[in-house]
Amino acid sequence: MLLSMSSTSFAELVMDTSKGTGQATLNWSSEDVSQLLNGDASAEEVSPQGSTKVTTSVRSSNAGVTHSAPKTVQVLNNSNYGNQPSINARAALVMDGQTGEVLYSKNSNTAFPIASLTKLMTAVVIADARLNMSEKITLQQTDFSCSGCKSSSSTLRAGDSMNRAEALLFALMKSENPAASALARTFPGGRAAFISAMNAKAKALGMHSTHYLESTGLHPGNVSSARDLGILVNTASQYGLIRQFSTTPSYDFNLGYRVLKSNNTNALVRNGGWNINISKTGYINEAGRCVAMHTTLNNRPAVVVLLGADSSAARTNDATRLMTWVSQLPKRI
Numbered sequence: 001m002l003l004s005m006s007s008t009s010f011a012e013l014v015m016d017t018s019k020g021t022g023q024a025t026l027n028w029s030s031e032d033v034s035q036l037l038n039g040d041a042s043a044e045e046v047s048p049q050g051s052t053k054v055t056t057s058v059r060s061s062n063a064g065v066t067h068s069a070p071k072t073v074q075v076l077n078n079s080n081y082g083n084q085p086s087i088n089a090r091a092a093l094v095m096d097g098q099t100g101e102v103l104y105s106k107n108s109n110t111a112f113p114i115a116s117l118t119k120l121m122t123a124v125v126i127a128d129a130r131l132n133m134s135e136k137i138t139l140q141q142t143d144f145s146c147s148g149c150k151s152s153s154s155t156l157r158a159g160d161s162m163n164r165a166e167a168l169l170f171a172l173m174k175s176e177n178p179a180a181s182a183l184a185r186t187f188p189g190g191r192a193a194f195i196s197a198m199n200a201k202a203k204a205l206g207m208h209s210t211h212y213l214e215s216t217g218l219h220p221g222n223v224s225s226a227r228d229l230g231i232l233v234n235t236a237s238q239y240g241l242i243r244q245f246s247t248t249p250s251y252d253f254n255l256g257y258r259v260l261k262s263n264n265t266n267a268l269v270r271n272g273g274w275n276i277n278i279s280k281t282g283y284i285n286e287a288g289r290c291v292a293m294h295t296t297l298n299n300r301p302a303v304v305v306l307l308g309a310d311s312s313a314a315r316t317n318d319a320t321r322l323m324t325w326v327s328q329l330p331k332r333i
Helices: 007-013 030-037 115-129 164-173 177-185 190-205 226-236 240-246 267-271 312-327
Strands: 091-096 102-106 136-138 161-163 250-254 259-263 276-284 288-297 300-309
Touching (some): 091 226, 091 312, 115 177, 115 190, 115 226, 115 276, 115 288, 161 164, 164 250, 177 190, 190 226, 226 288, 267 312, 288 312
Antiparallel strands (some): 091 300, 136 161
């Protein structure tokens, strides 16, 4: 039997302009947050208003439609599948999301810079903290740069205000670095406490090749392996909040005095065609083009991680080849 969340209760998340201010906000009740953070969702999860996404498949632990991620997955390096595709990326992992079996591996135990794949851990830490998602956050100039970080462009500006839910949606869907930075700054104890929580979570999950220096991914010292990121993606797939926000194809952010029409950074999410449950892309020069996804292929939950592709097109082509290949593997009984 499916765990249910009524469309009415979930709709508390969507845009509310009832106050006549013209500024839309994401409203959350404590019950909504609890259900989302626990990964409980009905067969029709409503995306934020302005998104082109209407439904998403059930991934509840009691759902019979698709498999849920177990609380912990041991990565089993025993891939024996032939005719594996050749890929461009420096490192890759495809893992069965239910059993932990490695289906494809390339340099999967080597640590590399991971760019904005960092934001998946940022989201997990925010979700675990159960903070007030309606609390207003105003971007400061310090959110637009950090020591040792790469420069990046942004459509956001210092002084822009949004609630915590919108900041997280900005960070996951559009990969906005100031939003991810502000999430760390406004965490209880500030940035230092947030980075400590990120590294503590990585250690608790058994991500032994992973280290975080900040919350955006702009610092090349944020490193991880494809193997570790497979664990993180599988963990993130347990959070309805992260599933929903990371796979929202598009969203119009109304900041009151301007509207930012925004699209997901992953072309595979924007274009549809694949059942993608978790998505995050990343890029800085040191990391190359990266992507981490949880998807369902031929009724098999699968984690796909690519690090260091030469271009966005190469990254998309690598992911498509790997997912097509996994879709054709024989099913386990």
